[in-house]
Amino acid sequence: MRGLWAGLRGQVIVCALIVCALAPWAAPASAQSFSSRPITLVVPFAAGGPTDTLARILSERIAAELHTTVVVENVAGASGSIAGARVARASPDGTTITIGHWGTHVLNGAIFKLPYDVIADFEPVAMIAMGTQLIVGRKTLKADNLKELIAWLKENPGKATAGTAGAGTGAHVAGVFFKEKTGTDFQFVPYRGAGPAMIDLVAGQIDIMFDQASNSLPQYKNGAIKAFAVTSPTRLASAPDIPTVDEAGLPGLYISYWHGIWAPKNTPKEIVTKLNAAIVAVLADPSVKQRFAELGQEIPPLEQQSPAALERFQKAETEKWWPVVKAADIKPE
Structure with missing residues (x-):
């Protein structure tokens, strides 16, 4: 009886060691890559521009919140659509995200024949700024x-x-x-x-x-x-x-140049939630608010910073601007 118990105990120990060894491999691949690999924040325009400036203000602070590295990558050209295609094709694991705005995520869809859909091929993460x-x-x-x-x-x-x-x-x-x-x-x-x-x-x-x-x-x-x-x-x-x-003397020429953050379509909800939480924390930082204000950017209220709020706003802007753009027959030059 004592020998049987010793044998069983040995088998339990061996099984436990196998489980421990396999545990990291059993974890979801997306969770591993998100926690251990740098995040690339794709900017659809050249360095030094307004969208790039906002991205660089946010990147270091987001990195600190997530305890990882955030690398800003400028992918300029075709009014931001080259960057859009790059992110739309990226792995949906939270390691590639993009900053965009009224032009890249609304107007481009009405003007260009794109290899992606400005709404359907992205997961909204957070609205970050309302500008003019x-x-x-x-x-x-x-x-x-x-x-x-x-x-x-x-x-x-x-x-x-x-x-x-x-x-x-x-x-x-x-x-x-x-x-x-x-x-x-x-x-x-x-x-x-x-x-x-x-x-x-x-x-x-x-x-x-x-x-x-x-x-x-x-x-x-x-x-x-x-x-x-x-x-x-x-x-x-x-x-x-x-x-x-x-x-x-030119009443009614109102244009809101808002900015948001998106991830590739099918990025897991838990990753989008984690990214959003980090961005919301950064936007609450008084120094970030002051820097944005100096640049003429207003941080939206907390209830407008959620993925769902960005999704609703983007769709509303699309419904508003696409008919206007098409009526004006605006085409790529």
Whole structure:
């Protein structure tokens, strides 16, 4: 009897050792890779632009929350659709995510023939910022307010140049709407991102931009460019001297340049939840709030930061803007 018990005990010990040895392999592959591998945050535009700036503010803090490394990767080109395809094809394990906005995750779907669906091929993670655009110009432009800018454009039809981050981007669409609303005509000059376009605006190589406030405000505050209006019904707290489009004489030209974070479709819910929790914690940081505010970005209320809220908002924006874009017959250049 004693020998039988000893034999059974030995078998139990051996089985326990086998279970322990196999336990790591039995864990879900997605959980392993998410906890042990770096996260790549794909930015759809060149380094130095507004979306890249927001990504870099968030990346280090998200890394600290998740106790891992977050690598920012700039994948520029085709108005952000090259990056979109890259993330849509990535493994849905939480190690590849993307930052995007009104242009990349709404407008692109109405303008380009994409190898992916801007809604169906991504898992919403979190809404991170609500921004606006500024109508800005080179410092030497012979116009000091929006009415004078419109008059100058009408006096020089087809001669002025407007920088964009590519055909079909928010800057391009805003420019098209501005043309239609004012009866003006000018040429679009596409760049690989708003950052490179701003460099040429500061250098006086192009005349105007319809640019995200986060990209333009630092240059405006440094006196390197002129700002004519905010595409919002309210002034920016960080730049209260810039009038709204309503005040400047072009009422109703409202454009919200919001940003969000997405993962590839079929990323497990527990991973999306963990990513969202880390991002929500980062957005609650007072230093992040202050940095965003300086860039003209407003962090949405907590109830609007969930994956479900981003999904609802993106669909609503699609229903709002797609008919407008198609009616204007905006096409890639």
